[in-house]
Amino acid sequence: MLNKVRLLTPGPTPLPERVRLTLARDMIHHRKSEFKAVMGRVQEKLRVLFGTQGTVLPLSCSGTGAMTAAVYGLFNPGEKVLVAEAGKFGQRWRAIAASRGLEVTNLNAPWGQAVSPEQVEAALEADPSITGVLIQLSETSTGVLHPVREVAQITRRRDVLLVVDGISAVGLSPCPLDEWGLDCLLTGSQKGLMLPPGLALLALSERAWKKAESVTPGCFYFNLLKEREHVLKGQTLFTSPVNLILGLDESLDMLLENGLEALYAKQWALTMLTRAGVSALGLDLFAPEHFAWGITSVLLPEGVDGAEVLRLALDKYGVCMAGGQDQLKGRIVRIGHMGWVDWSDVLAGLYALERGLTEAGGFSGARDYLEQGMAAYRAALAGKPGEALPQVLVHS
């Protein structure tokens, strides 16, 4: 009773009451008109969120399932792809591509940094037989945002498909598929979409749909073309995760209520809040330059036990944050500010981080960081073009 538990992880995220009550509705049949009507509404809203005139497929799987569907549906074994690898989920692209029998050229960036458009361009110049680039928009393991818009300027001029993992980015920062010229954009339900895990979404460009026609799907369960046929009739190829689709109908209403610009402005402001607060604590941001809008990674001081910091934050203050994965285990804290999270939740996260650090012996005497965070938050929300609001917001 002392604390409410607050999920500030990079997914799964807290859920709005509206969505939760919808998830509790009794079942409706997935082959009848009521469900078809929901599918139609959801499709229209997903097109807005994904910034596309094309079809967005709802798939019954996790985000990794959608990544598999993309690779197995867009490339034939033996094709060459470029993987932009800057963290754990870049590694996953590589593993999925290898399992499909693709030849992989790896472009690496140190964890915490982004692969640059220049690196991509040079690699494509060096090997014109490459037919795809696999990249994360937001690399969840580090909190890095890849310059996908700039990468798309390179791929769209070539016969190269740009496949974007938007799992911790869609609904959190701009990613208009048609305008930017992405070829595939996918996400999972448990991040920006404010739903439980178990539903993935995937959209393709016109040229990617054409490419899919020339590919024999590598896995029976993932058949992009047949799935699209069904979605256009308000159905899915196999049984739909019905209550997640009903929940999506609700959460998309909330996300789109005041338009995409308001949605992204909120995420930008929460990011500014977190980053200003962390900096005021004297801590280093792990992704200093290219940073995601739904997750902030913080480098811990040398010698501090990251697991202990997280344990104290959770046990004493009820705030659940994530640590580092693999080589970053114990070295960073990842603060999620995605899903049904607002400024007050982030304040709780900053406070729990400071107390966890102090009580774990890594820190002391921090002041003003909550106020400095909130000042940055208010400034971001009040920002005008050229000031606090990033250009990408203004242009999309």
Add this chain to the structure above:
Amino acid sequence: MLNKVRLLTPGPTPLPERVRLTLARDMIHHRKSEFKAVMGRVQEKLRVLFGTQGTVLPLSCSGTGAMTAAVYGLFNPGEKVLVAEAGKFGQRWRAIAASRGLEVTNLNAPWGQAVSPEQVEAALEADPSITGVLIQLSETSTGVLHPVREVAQITRRRDVLLVVDGISAVGLSPCPLDEWGLDCLLTGSQKGLMLPPGLALLALSERAWKKAESVTPGCFYFNLLKEREHVLKGQTLFTSPVNLILGLDESLDMLLENGLEALYAKQWALTMLTRAGVSALGLDLFAPEHFAWGITSVLLPEGVDGAEVLRLALDKYGVCMAGGQDQLKGRIVRIGHMGWVDWSDVLAGLYALERGLTEAGGFSGARDYLEQGMAAYRAALAGKPGEALPQVLVHS
């Protein structure tokens, strides 16, 4: 307000309030101790339901996903399998096997009948290079129950894996994996388990786990061995469908409350109710001999428009039943009596069926069928060995 809508389809099914309220819970993190504890409890209960000492994998996909996982994880391309095909889902086994590059020998039974153990034995005798048999326990498209127990007597003596689709059977009729000697048993969440769709469950025999070690998984998303490693630590390989797992914890408590025998006795009694009522209506049962315990198929009289019967039942009486698929479109009605359904729901189904038939001009003057159905129901529940209760119940 005139009717409550009642789902009497072979999935998805109505959901108990206890389960629905659990689905509405706020999110918990899938990599933390609270979730691991749930996973541990769920695993113990699943072992009871599947009748196995082994591990039952929860997968984030539909039932077809689990079928794909089984075929892609247990057989290498080029292996030969026997498909027992007696309906639409037998065809699906065949399609999945073909997509994996397996050589398929088909054993067909007319829709409404079962493939016999003798057919299977003869086929295995004729071709000793066959390494697997793919079969439905309950063929959802026809309501037929395959004699899987007898088929297992044949396969367990050979180096042949018996892979059983239990999607509309697990939780509805006996299917103890270890005792019967099945090698793979899988199901989906939206049938006997009283959950929304989006979660599949899959269990293997010891020798199937060994076989899996010799197979290169055909699809990155479905990796049986790595999945088992994670499940043994209270995790899943990729992100879990958290709220469905929480709901499963709840629904398994309900299903197992009075033991498996009580669960199956209820399903048997509902089946007797439905079949006696349908027979009293003068209608032919579409699966006369080998019939499932969660779904009853009814052959409509010649010249009756099945779609119209279903429309009348739904629009005028609020009862949602399913029609036939593919070649059975318009010719049969499938009454689901699975999930959170009791005798009173089935009475509503029988009444709506009679009225639909009468008002569609295929019928008139039926009497006593509700009472006859209920008499059969009470007799089944009161049955002693050798009387109404089937042998399979007594022995399991």
